[in-house]
């Protein structure tokens with residue numbers, strides 16, 4: 001299988017070295033793409049230095065308005081078009097344990113279309129997250145399940161593996177979210193499309209120790225608005 005690991009970054013200079021090392025250790029044969037939004041802290045420059053010593057590492061340097069969704073969409077669509085068979089998405093802040101990637105790849109080899117690294121299945125969890133952040137994540141997932149009927153327990157996990165046909169089907173290219181709502185939108189669109197096998201594997205999410213979270217009120221309110229909107233769309237289609 002041709003596998004690529006892609007990570008969107010914004011101000012992750014203090015994490016990117018350890019991140020790349022962890023992915024190389026977990027999946028030495030995979031290519032690694034960092035999609036950087038012109039980070040002011042020089043993340044892109046640091047990645048460029050990696051590309052000179054490791055040909056498996058590549059940088060997609062974006063210009064213009066930044067956004068988790070735009071960077072993820074661009075990376076996924078481009079890499080699917082480049083002919084990779086499996087695309088793994090993972091955060092660069094070391095919250096996601098790269099050692100889980102081989103487990104995800106095994107599920108894909110066994111016939112899964114999408115594998116979601118899940119905090120909310122047996123064996124999964126969260127370490128060092130504030131109570132507020134835990135509540136936000138739990139409530140968000142509960143609301144999403146109620147509104148959208150998506151059966152995935154952790155809809156906002158960005159640690160996933162996609163068989164690239166899933167991306168070529170237009171479900172991901174068609175997304176319109178800006179923030180982390182993108183992650184829910186992808187699952188909602190896959191569900192509406194139908195016929196995809198989505199598997200969850202447990203992950204223990206570690207809160208970042210370097211750099212800052214980009215979670216914001218704008219991102220939270222976008223998620224609430226979007227999930228509510230998709231929920232009503234779903235009800236109307238039924239009726």
Ligand SMILES: Nc1nc2c(ncn2[C@@H]2O[C@H](COP(=O)(O)OP(=O)(O)O)[C@@H](O)[C@H]2O)c(=O)[nH]1
Nearest residue numbers: 008009010035037066067068071091092213214
């Ligand atoms: N390219 C890009 N990456 C982003 C942006 N916002 C967040 N990220 C990356 O997305 C991943 C998750 O973001 P993070 O701030 O850790 O979110 P949290 O874990 O939900 O607090 C990290 O690798 C970030 O660097 C953005 O606007 N553009």
Ligand SMILES: [Mg+2]
Nearest residue numbers: 091093095208
């Ligand atoms: Mg994070």
